[in-house]
Amino acid sequence: MAEFDPHRPSTIDRVAPIAAIAILAAVPPVAGLLGDPFLIKVATRVVVFAIAAIGLNLVVGYAGLVSLLHAGLFGVGGYVVGVAAWHEFNGEALGLGPVAWAGTADLAITLPLAGLLAGIVALVTGVVSLRTSGPYFLMITLAFDQMLYYGAVALQKYGGEDGLQILSTITFAGRDVSARTPFFYLALTILAATVFLLGRVVGSRFGVVLRAAAENERRVTVTGIPPYAYRLTAFVVSGVVCGLAGALLASGQQFVSPADMSWVRSGDLVVMAVLGGLSTLWGPIVGAAAFVVLELVLSSWTQYWQLAFGAIIVVVVLTLRGGLADLVKLATQGRDAR
Amino acid sequence: MTDRRLLEVKGLVKSFGGLKATNDLNFDLIEGEIHGVIGPNGAGKTTFVSQLQGQLLPDLGEILLDGEDVTRLPAHLRARRGVARSFQITSLVPSFTALANVMLAVQGGQGHSFRFWKRAWTDDALAGPAHVALATVGLDHKANAVVADLGHGECRQLELAMALAMKPRLLLLDEPMAGMGRKDGAAMTDLVARLKGRTSIVLIEHDMEAVFRLADRISVLVAGRVIKTGLPEEVRADEEVRAAYLGHSH
Ligand SMILES: Nc1ncnc2c1ncn2[C@@H]1O[C@H](COP(=O)(O)OP(=O)(O)OP(=O)(O)O)[C@@H](O)[C@H]1O
């Protein structure tokens, strides 16, 4: 009984994320066979942006709120890793009021911290921006993103506009994860955990409220549920996830800079989510993969790659309402998918 | 029927710019009754209901529910106190199935929804009562249909099912038969008749036949003000009401 929700994941929705993670997991051995370690770098980038796009999609796809703040939250996570590593490397304690912290390059500490700090920033900004909707929400989140961006530029001690190099060896619980392959699998594990946990969230009562409120806020209110608190929670969760992704990007490229926090980068994250498909949890993984690979391939062909990229986005959005995820569904289900 | 007043409205005023859509409105509802509200187009019926439900806040006056002042209480908290509404213009979650819509209403009646783990769509605590509500309005056979695939009459039924799923103490029905064909309209009238005694109802309706059949008492709303409240026979016989309203529409 009771299996009637239109959002109940279909077989594809259950299998696709597992398949995507399995395919990604196969990249390092395949790269080894091909003698092309660069593939692992690309796959790491895909995984990191997939985490961010999935986190963002909770707000954009499920709650129906297009945010331009999330590159900022992503950057907050990156700076947590960068600053902690800087203090560790330079042997200079970070004074936090009465306590002094030596800093660390251990992700077992900095990842949770990155998530926490990004979550707090999301909470503070969300409290204000979620009082608005539509274009106003877009503008306010953009403004907050600019504030975070210039906040990072103002961190003169940590490289200011030039960004911050991470010179320590990145570890996880004491183990060296700075090499390509172990780092990739660490990131992939976090992606898998994100997909699993958010998969439960979007199918829960909480997830139902988010989706219903995106379509008909008034209806949700008259049933006795105030959407604001639920949206705020989703906003914070998505901030935490983006913070983790940003921490991973910074660790992987051993560099973090304000450039990653500009609102244009927020736009990129939105594009990944839309390109992949907003209505599924796994769509953003496809979107992130498509984005990263297209960016790489097209930019190696021409410096005007963004022109071609834009054209591809237009075609996808116009032809596939559910993004690239729809294409996967069509290919696996045959003609009667829709 | 006891004479306990479930709802009391005193001196309610609501202006839109220069227009007083609600103008010193007084109203009361006895527990268990169906109180019909009739009035010409633009009389302020929907505006009145919106203030009872909390979507609009009045400029002046007070609304007492169970003797407690709820005039400024947010809509979702009134819903928690058992105020449910069906909208004149259908207001559903379009991409959800009929069942999922009603499950949402059940969910609203079961306290907060900060539950992140258990799957909602396999939760019998939601689906069970939702099926009951759908069956009550005669829509259980369409449980799996997405709202977009439902007919107008079926959407009206679904609206009512959602309101009923909240186990309301006070049901606000804003023209539940609006835009329905003869057959569906009659079915809806029968349905509301069956609800009598199970809950208290404010029934706004243009279909005079239906109102006079269903209502225990009727209030006539003209230009934002109740000009007459009484038993159906009294209202039908009232000269002022005839002049202001019934005369024009019949
Ligand atoms: N949000 C609003 N802003 C401005 N004017 C409004 C608003 N809502 C209603 N009105 C006006 O208030 C008056 C009362 O409207 P209301 O919808 O309450 O009437 P009604 O009795 O429900 O009419 P109907 O029988 O057509 O449903 C109308 O003149 C309407 O134009």
Ligand SMILES: [Mg+2]
């Ligand atoms: Mg009306």
